Amino acid sequence: MIYRVQGSNKTRVDFVVKPNQAMSWRAQMTIYSGVAAVTITIGTLFYLKGLTLILPFSGLEILALGIALYLCAWRSGIREVISISSDEIVIERGRTGPENRQVFQRPWAKLVLERSWNNWYPSRLLLRSHGRQTEIGGFLNEQERQGLAELLEQALADKTE
Numbered sequence: 001m002i003y004r005v006q007g008s009n010k011t012r013v014d015f016v017v018k019p020n021q022a023m024s025w026r027a028q029m030t031i032y033s034g035v036a037a038v039t040i041t042i043g044t045l046f047y048l049k050g051l052t053l054i055l056p057f058s059g060l061e062i063l064a065l066g067i068a069l070y071l072c073a074w075r076s077g078i079r080e081v082i083s084i085s086s087d088e089i090v091i092e093r094g095r096t097g098p099e100n101r102q103v104f105q106r107p108w109a110k111l112v113l114e115r116s117w118n119n120w121y122p123s124r125l126l127l128r129s130h131g132r133q134t135e136i137g138g139f140l141n142e143q144e145r146q147g148l149a150e151l152l153e154q155a156l157a158d159k160t161e
Contacts (some may be wrong), residue, residue: 001019010122011077012083015079015152017140021076036065043057043058043059080137082136083149084106088106089109102132104129111127111149113126123146125152
């Protein structure tokens with residue numbers, strides 16, 4: 001998802017970029033609890049019938065599902081804030097606050113949408129300046145990445161005074 005925020009004095013434009021989140025943490029835990037209850041119930045019934053190895057494997061299955069759900073939720077918590085002012089471009093990344101900050105000089109910065117050499121891999125949106133580069137929106141799908149590239153190109157083309 002891409003949000004554009006512009007201040008009242010129009011000297012700075014901010015873009016907030018974050019991955020799409022299918023479900024909230026509460027909804028994920030509700031579904032997880034339901035699946036865990038059904039799986040453990042079935043495993044217990046088989047255990048009582050004498051098939052003792054089904055219950056431990058049911059537990060491993062629930063553990064693997066819990067880890068996968070946690071990693072997906074953790075991964076979707078990242079945010080990128082791109083601030084474009086008249087003289088610099090600041091890219092901040094983090095979950096609860098800025099954990100990584102990169103500053104580029106606006107007159108020298110170049111935005112590049114680098115396509116892959118084959119169609120199996122997605123393109124990369126790169127900001128380059130003075131031999132440094134950083135990828136923006138690596139978690140976006142192809143259409144969102146192209147839309148972000150157009151929005152950033154427009155913002156960089158505007159002469160902010």
